[in-house]
Amino acid sequence: xxxxxxxxxHPAAFLLVGIPGLEHLHVWISIPxxxxxxxxxxxxxxxxxxxxADAALHEPMYLFLAMLAVIDLVLSSTxxxxxxxxxxxxxxxxxxxxxxxxxxxxxxxxxxxxxxxLAMAFDRYVAICKPLHYSTILTGPLITKIGLAAVTRxxxxxxxxxxxxxxxxxxxxxxxxxxxxxHMAVVRLACGDTRFNNIYGIAPNNIYGITAxxxxxxxxxxxxxxxxxxxxxxxxxxSSKEVRAKTFGTCGSHLGVILxxxxxxxxxxxTQRFGQHVPRHIxxxxxxxxxxxxxxxxxxxxxxxxxxxxxxxxxxxxxxVVRS
Numbered sequence: 117x118x119x120x121x122x123x124x125x126h127p128a129a130f131l132l133v134g135i136p137g138l139e140h141l142h143v144w145i146s147i148p149x150x151x152x153x154x155x156x157x158x159x160x161x162x163x164x165x166x167x168x169a170d171a172a173l174h175e176p177m178y179l180f181l182a183m184l185a186v187i188d189l190v191l192s193s194t195x196x197x198x199x200x201x202x203x204x205x206x207x208x209x210x211x212x213x214x215x216x217x218x219x220x221x222x223x224x225x226x227x228x229x230x231x232x233x234l235a236m237a238f239d240r241y242v243a244i245c246k247p248l249h250y251s252t253i254l255t256g257p258l259i260t261k262i263g264l265a266a267v268t269r270x271x272x273x274x275x276x277x278x279x280x281x282x283x284x285x286x287x288x289x290x291x292x293x294x295x296x297x298x299h300m301a302v303v304r305l306a307c308g309d310t311r312f313n314n315i316y317g318i319a320p321n322n323i324y325g326i327t328a329x330x331x332x333x334x335x336x337x338x339x340x341x342x343x344x345x346x347x348x349x350x351x352x353x354x355s356s357k358e359v360r361a362k363t364f365g366t367c368g369s370h371l372g373v374i375l376x377x378x379x380x381x382x383x384x385x386x387t388q389r390f391g392q393h394v395p396r397h398i399x400x401x402x403x404x405x406x407x408x409x410x411x412x413x414x415x416x417x418x419x420x421x422x423x424x425x426x427x428x429x430x431x432x433x434x435x436x437v438v439r440s
Contacts, residue, residue, distance in 0.1 A: 125285050125286065125287075126212050126282070126284070126286045126291040127212060127283075127286060128211070128212060128213050129209045129210060129212055129215075129290065130172055130209070130210050130212060130215050130290045130291070130292050130302070130305075131208045131209055131210075131290050131291045131292065131298070132198070132202055132208045132209075132210055132292050132294060132295060132296065132297075133208065133291060133292065133293045133294065134199075134202045134203065134208070134295055135295060135400050135401060135404075136293050136396050136397055136398050136400070137395070137396065137397045138397050139349070142202070142203040142204075143203060145203060146203035146204055147280060148199055149196065149200065149203070149404070149408060150200055152194040152409065152412040153192055153407045153408060153412075155412045155416075156188060156189070156192045156408065156412040156415075157189065157192075157193075158167070159411075159412065159414070159416060159419070160186075160188050160189050160411060160414070160415050160417030161185075161189070161323045161414045162187040162415065162429075163181065163185045163187070163418065163419070163425070164182055164185050164433075165183070166425060166428045166429050166432060167179075167181065167182045167185075167425075167428070168182070169428075169432055170428040170431060170432065171236075172424070172427075172428065172431075173424060173425070173428050176239050176254040176259055177236070177239050177240075177243070178424070178425075179259055180232055180235050180236045180239060181236070183232050183235075183263055183266075183415065184229065184232050184233070184373075185414070185415065187225050187228050187229045187232060188410060188411035188414055189230065189334070189411070190225050191221075191222070191225045191226065191407060191409040191410075191411060192407060192408055192412075193231060194218055194221045194222050194225070194296075195218065195222060195295070195296040195404075195407050196200065196407070196408060198210065198218070198295075198296060199295045199296060199404065202418035210297065212355060215292075215297040215302065216277075216278035216297070217278070217296045218279060218296060218353070219277065219278065219299060219302065220275075220277060220278055221272050221276065221298070222297075222407075223270075223273075223274050223299065224270040224271060224273075224274045225270070226381075227266075227269065227270035227273060227274070227421035228266045228267060228270045229377060229410075230267035230336045230337075230377070230378075231257065231262075231269060231336060232266055232271070233336065233340065233370075233373065233374055233377060234336045234339055234340055235262045235266070236370055237339070237340040237343040237344065237370065237374070238339075238343060239254060240343065240347060240367055240370060241342075241343040241344075241346055241347055242254055244347050244351065244363060244367075245346055245347065245350045277299075280303060281303070281306075284303075284306035284307070285306065285307045286305045286306050286307070287305075287306075287307040288303070288304070288305045288306070288307065289305060291305075292305070292394065293400075294400055294403070295400060295403075295404055296407075298403065321368075325334065337378055340374060344367070344371070347363075347367060351364065352362050368421060369417050369422055370420050372417050372421070373394070373410070373413075373414050373417055373418070376409065376410050376413055376414070376417075377410050380402060380405060380409065381406050381407040383402065
């Protein structure tokens with residue numbers, strides 16, 4: 117029976133299991149996750165403060181980094197507080213509509229992060245391959261348009277999602293075998309025709325859905341790969357070894373952030389669809405780490421690898437010492 121012919125019935129709330137099979141270890145598992153979330157909050161807020169307070173950092177590269185920090189704060193805060201409530205207090209209940217909102221924010225901001233990483237790769241390409249035109253290409257209005265485009269794409273793609281899920285008849289119970297409202301975990305509870313959701317890559321074993329999701333992620337990753345191939349060609353053409361080393365150092369932090377975002381995300385995506393022999397608790401742990409590791413490590417990577425940010429932090433520290 118088609119979804120449109122079913123009277124939409126859904127539970128008032130879902131029950132989030134947490135990590136199936138490891139319930140007895142939830143308190144211990146919560147310790148590294150709480151530590152990582154605390155570092156993510158402190159690191160990204162500190163990064164935003166440094167960029168906002170130091171006029172020398174009001175350049176395209178650091179404005180994109182500020183966007184990334186905001187996205188990481190929202191992305192981790194969408195899931196980690198509820199996850200910790202499950203681990204500490206066994207507070208497993210989540211309202212049906214709160215579940216849809218959590219899902220919308222989770223997927224939307226993941227798409228935004230991918231777009232910002234692409235914008236940062238474009239920034240590095242212009243800075244290295246077209247340095248004389250950097251200030252005329254990456255202007256303030258263009259950066260604003262890039263940010264708006266990233267938000268618009270994510271919201272446009274994800275807005276239909278909660279409305280489609282609201283139409284379904286949930287006859288397989290309210291228990292979600294996950295730490296948060298993961299898309300496929302929710303759809304598996306629905307009865308009827310869920311083909312409308314296939315375009316989002318959430319129908320199990322659906323080739324078209326997998327292809328669509330792969331192309332969605334692939335568009336940004338392919339463009340990033342092209343940007344860095346052009347950057348590598350330009351860097352290898354430089355005569356000075358010192359300049360080459362400095363350029364590689366500048367790009368190294370961004371490449372680390374890219375790998376940190378895409379590698380666990382793609383691994384989790386394909387494990388979920390093809391890794392039938394991978395234990396469920398392993399998959400859920402990977403999915404949880406995907407949401408907490410990039411927000412925690414991104415500020416650390418940029419803070420340690422980017423001299424301008426370290427210098428900005430030192431300038432602010434000196435000002436505070438002088439004022440005191």
